[in-house]
Amino acid sequence: MLDVRSIAKRFGSIVALDGVDLRVARGQMVGFLGPNGAGKTTTMRAILGLLALDGGAITWDGAPIGAAVRSRIGYMPAERGMYPSMKAREHVVYVAELAGLTARAASAAADRWLARVGLADRGDSKVQDLSSGNQQRVQLALALVHDPELLVLDEPFSGLDPVAVDVLEEVLLERVEAGAALLFSSHQLDLVEDLTRDVVIVDHGRVVLSGNVDDLRAGSRVRYVDATFTATPDAAWQPVGEVIERTDRHIRLRTDASADGRTLLDQLADAAPLASFSFSPPELSEVFRNVVGGATASAGARTGSTG
Ligand code: ATP
Numbered sequence: 040m041l042d043v044r045s046i047a048k049r050f051g052s053i054v055a056l057d058g059v060d061l062r063v064a065r066g067q068m069v070g071f072l073g074p075n076g077a078g079k080t081t082t083m084r085a086i087l088g089l090l091a092l093d094g095g096a097i098t099w100d101g102a103p104i105g106a107a108v109r110s111r112i113g114y115m116p117a118e119r120g121m122y123p124s125m126k127a128r129e130h131v132v133y134v135a136e137l138a139g140l141t142a143r144a145a146s147a148a149a150d151r152w153l154a155r156v157g158l159a160d161r162g163d164s165k166v167q168d169l170s171s172g173n174q175q176r177v178q179l180a181l182a183l184v185h186d187p188e189l190l191v192l193d194e195p196f197s198g199l200d201p202v203a204v205d206v207l208e209e210v211l212l213e214r215v216e217a218g219a220a221l222l223f224s225s226h227q228l229d230l231v232e233d234l235t236r237d238v239v240i241v242d243h244g245r246v247v248l249s250g251n252v253d254d255l256r257a258g259s260r261v262r263y264v265d266a267t268f269t270a271t272p273d274a275a276w277q278p279v280g281e282v283i284e285r286t287d288r289h290i291r292l293r294t295d296a297s298a299d300g301r302t303l304l305d306q307l308a309d310a311a312p313l314a315s316f317s318f319s320p321p322e323l324s325e326v327f328r329n330v331v332g333g334a335t336a337s338a339g340a341r342t343g344s345t346g
Pocket of ligand 1: 054055073075076077078081082117
């Protein structure tokens with residue numbers, strides 16, 4: 040398992056990481072969330088050994104991550120580092136060989152992964168001549184070509200079209216099912232919610248919430264009621280609860296988590312015949328907004344009087 044313990048990193052007066060803790064087991068997928076500047080990329084770079092930490096420790100299966108383990112990590116950096124004038128297939132083969140595959144195995148793996156990401160016919164194109172989404176697909180092939188046991192992917196979904204998103208989801212689920220540990224960052228919370236049950240949310244270099252998505256949602260003190268009617272309720276009818284949206288035949292209410300769903304259902308059914316009814320906790324995106332205080336840009340925690 041990947042074990043990140045109390046890691047700290049400062050860049051001058053900016054505290055990028057202020058004691059981040061997280062764990063990813065083999066066969067587990069963890070969504071790494073947080074506003075811009077929260078410390079996700081810095082954490083991922085630290086896992087890869089790309090920056091010196093000021094404190095804390097990172098281990099894989101209980102031992103520090105050395106060169107041997109690093110060659111078994113699939114890393115997709117946020118800055119998408121590739122050699123632009125290399126041809127796509129050549130690039131994948133090159134990276135596979137660097138990871139220790141024989142020339143023959145690297146060649147076969149490159150063909151397999153380029154096909155998998157939908158680029159079988161673009162292997163001879165220079166990376167720089169590919170569209171940005173297709174460059175991203177090549178980057179994915181680079182991260183996956185050596186069947187890594189630990190995957191660290193920094194915003195792998197950004198810039199992909201919906202078909203490529205589906206392919207990536209499928210590939211990641213497959214790798215995790217095969218026993219890989221996966222940590223990926225994303226700002227697309229609906230997608231995260233679809234794909235994984237476990238998330239870690241960071242803000243200002245600290246973990247502010249982590250756990251199972253369903254538990255985190257259920258832990259909210261808010262519930263939403265959505266009801267659609269087959270006829271318009273009487274104009275004089277007043278629902279119980281805070282009305283968030285209302286049209287002729289649809290109503291959305293916000294209530295306390297302690298409200299009784301059955302009672303709400305009965306009240307709504309009295310107003311007009313119901314076509315649908317739901318009583319549910321907030322989406323992950325609302326849980327996220329609540330915990331990061333609605334911030335969209337986190338500048339990192341500043342230290343002392345220099346901040
Ligand atoms: P985003 O969602 O925007 O990608 P992030 O969560 O990945 O953000 P990081 O890139 O880890 O955030 O940045 C965390 C903080 O550390 C930010 O305040 C950032 O400006 C700062 N930082 C990161 N790298 C450096 C660096 N090399 N020099 C100075 N400051 C840095």
